[in-house]
Amino acid sequence: MAENLAFKIYKTILRVILEVFSFFPERISEHEEVILRKGLVPDGFLPHPKGMIWLHGASVGEVQTLMPFIRLLNDKYGRERLVTTATTIDGLKLLQKSETSAFSSLLPFDLPEYYNFFIEKIKPSLLLISETEIWPMLLHYAAKKNIPAGLINARINTKSVRMMSMFKGLFRPVLKELSFVFPQNNNYYRRFKILGVPEEKMKIMGSFKYDAISDDACPEAFREKYAIPQERPIICFGSTHPGEEEIIAAALKEILKYHPELIAIVAVRHLRRIHEAEKTFSDYQIPYQKASERKEITEPLFLLDTIGELKSAYATSSLAFVGGSLIERGGHNIMEPALFAKPVVTGPSLFNFASERRTLSKDKALFIVHDELELAALIKDSLQNPQVYKEAGKRGAAALKKMRGASLATFEELENCGYLEL
Template identity: 30%
Template sequence: MVYLLYNFLLLISALFLVPYYLLRGLRYGKSRRGIRERLGCYSPQQLSALRAKKNVWIHAVSVGETRAAMPLIKQMRLRYPDLQIVVSNVTETGHAIALEDKDIDLCLFFPFDFSWAVRKALHMVRPELIIIVETEIWPNFTREAHLMKVPLILVNGRISDRSFPRYRFARFLLRPILDRFTAFCMQSQTDAERIMTLGAPDGRVENTGNLKFDHDLTEITPEQVQQRKKHYILPDKTAIFVAGSTHEGEEKFLLEAYKKISSQIERDLILVLIPRHPERKREVQLLLKEFGVKYRLRSSLSEGDDLLVPGEVLLVDTLGEVLKLYSVADLIFVGGSLVSVGGHNLLEAALMSKPVLFGPHIHNFKEISAKLIRSGAGVKVANPQELVRQSVIMLNDPVRCCAMGEAGRSLIAENAGTTERTMRHISKALL
């Protein structure tokens, strides 16, 4: 009865979902392919690839989940070279990030959770194991995987403060779904306790830690930083303030802050603005014009262009360059935190040995933000005015910024090991 009701509601929602994804896909020029794969239909080339080897299916909904899964994917490639790694995404941006990872054999869009669509997709992929990153639990998908006797593992699992009350209200529906998972590898003890409260069997739950701590700590030399600045037409001696993963409403705050910060620091300053969703480019361009700020698009840069000058903005309308741009920054602000989105990956700044600022809306990274603050690697600001004040203090104190960056790298090194703990559950499921 529950599944009948769920499928009926899905059918009604399809009247809105399909046009929505069609419009989103049009912005990327991939609409037909995205919709086709979300209905469980694959090309002859994809089907041929799927049948070439035994497959492990990893589902990572968007950019953050895809990047979080990369250390795990790398380790799986080393330990199981004969297995084919298939990664699915929901968003086009997540899909674009997955396509760049050489350890991934095939990238697909995740099917809509219609019984017939997921059944078709599962029979095409025929996975030995399904790994779900964070909290993408779809009733029909888990049910069909269970019927096919495919083990399901949740990795880097989390239950946010915002979603926990809603899940708890529906735990009588969640319990039979969670019972179909072989293991739950959760980000923290709080997440582990919450998933057990919702019905996950105690013996299958472990606090394995956060995969985001397990990215390689690659040393970026001053020469590499200089080369990257040249690549992005950024002057070598000017301070660079990078605002990453920004959302609607934040760019206005940041442009206002940019002008105030520039007038209060001892060095020249350039702002690099990286909207979370590149399709918002035109919207941000209009805002820049409204503020009377000169800007250049990342996609329009070419070798031989004049360097950006203080007061200009580099508007990044491409994907996959966040870490490179973070590596040339003197100070980083992570978006989705001045507006009520919940924040984005704060550890990417620490990975590049950079100090990081973030706003009050950081519930998606509650534990990580607390660790960054305690270690002295990050600062939480309450509002745009506090953002200006802290930015001025930090940009006028390069020694402090350097110390904060080193504290961030140390924090990552101290919390590594999640991949190894997670791999124990994966290896057991693949026996």
């Protein structure tokens, strides 16, 4: 594929930007990052004789979502056949921690001089790019080197479609040269088609994110750890944001008058805000304890100020509220509590999880509240009619089960099409 004027302008702009940044003093960490982005590989690395699979994800979220797919590759071909890259440092750290590839690095700067060195060293026979990582020179160089390249778990928003349409001289040629694109759903399929990806190269495979939801929580261990009596009902409020704790506090203030046996677990989205949450609940005169105190729960409110226990809290609860939804934040993953067959409650703002909202709503497994009055009424109803909400939780778990399997389906499709015949 020959370079057009758009490619030449793009390369020139990137080189100018890198040159400008080279005049600024670097911290040690930044210096190490720049070295990795120049396409260097570990000393002594030798590519597998049968070829390497190069898998790329952007940041922590994308890398976490890729893990079930990476494990499938490991099981079939071994970690020594896999090279993984990330766009961000945090994504790289997660890849390195997982120890699922021959080595992990940062994606090189999007310029041929860096890709040339990197590709010559790792000798990939297949390039798999996750979700929205469309780098023009990377795809152009892969096509130039006759390396099959495709997007897996692919998605693209309308803003990116508009941007890429404006610069179609840069993006349309490389998108047309992709060997395959596996969109998550029909909306993404249509958007990639608008950008020029041929229909015969696309196949809807579903979303990896449902496979990445882990069910390794242990509610019995959680109750035992914090000495929670079995007879006390638990409601979990996960991933809360500023403005939501006030609504939760007002609802709890009302409901505890009638149900003092209730335990409410609150996990703020960002732990640095735990003191804000403490002040809010203190202002509403709701007694609380913190998980970090490691004491038996005796108060009605339990602030989960530890890392890695939210899933266990969801699994232990009889009702789960998922935050970021009573404010204009777009919500968080409502499928996490659904995995444990818990009825899910949110506010109305779920634009980041529109398809999940439709799925759970269709099966009557999602409850939407708008304020503290509706939240208090729903909690009261769930305590008075537990079986109704238990059945709703079961419907949500069944809906999630139907949505899983995209990682395996993608793996099998790549095998069937011959891309993994290495």
